[in-house]
Amino acid sequence: MGFALFATQQHALAAKDALQDMVFDAESKSVLHTEMAKKNLFVKRGIVADSNTYDQSKRMRTGGDYTHTAYSTSPFHPPPPAVWGPHGYMAPPPPPYDPYAGYPVPTVPMPAPAPVPAPSSYVPVQNTKDNPPCNTLFIGNLGENINEEELRGLFGAQPGFKQMKVLRQERHTVCFIEFEDVNSATNVHRSLQGAVIPSSGSVGMRIQYSKNPFGKRKDAIHPAAAPNVNGGPPPMTYQ
DNA sequence: AGCACA
Known part of the structure; x- marks a missing residue:
């Protein structure tokens, strides 16, 4: 009214x-x-x-x-x-006046489509005891005051990135990155090994393959590998 | 030197 x-x-x-x-x-x-x-x-x-x-x-x-x-x-x-x-x-x-309305506007060439945040530096890191390649990376050695947004900015821009999970623990903060495929994970495993980002101080991150890839249960039973296909004691049942 | 979530 x-x-x-x-x-x-x-x-x-x-x-x-x-x-x-x-x-x-x-x-x-x-x-x-x-x-x-x-x-x-x-x-x-x-x-x-x-x-x-x-x-x-x-x-x-x-x-x-x-x-x-x-x-x-x-x-x-x-x-x-x-x-x-x-x-x-x-x-x-009223819609704002658009002088190009109705005209095909040629795509303006972008100077830098998506500036990938690059690590400020690299530091050699020790990476023994890695796991077999998979589509999920385990990131450790991140430093005391690691900033999750910086991590997301760095890893989220990597090709094949799917999701990231940060795990804050008493002594260490680690994080998990899932990729579309093992290949994408492998590229990042190599290209960002030892990368230093501002909030990580002066330490380089350690990148390993995760023990337990995203979406794969540790205790998954492969039918072919399951014992007692025939005969033997009855299999354990869960209720 | 630390591996969660489904």
């Missing part, structure tokens, strides 16, 4: 009749209902300095022109856009 102030009662009546039952939303077939307010609208001096406001609200959608007697062109600047603020119906804002 909203109120509009007009110069004279005659203008208000004319606007009321013109806008009555106007369809203002074609989709929902919503219809405008207008009536005369019980009291005159109080408007602060200075906000409505002249006749702009009520003229605009009338000129906005009716197509009719009721301004020929009341509206006098301002010598200063064109009238400001109509304000429908207190009105119940908020007109969707």
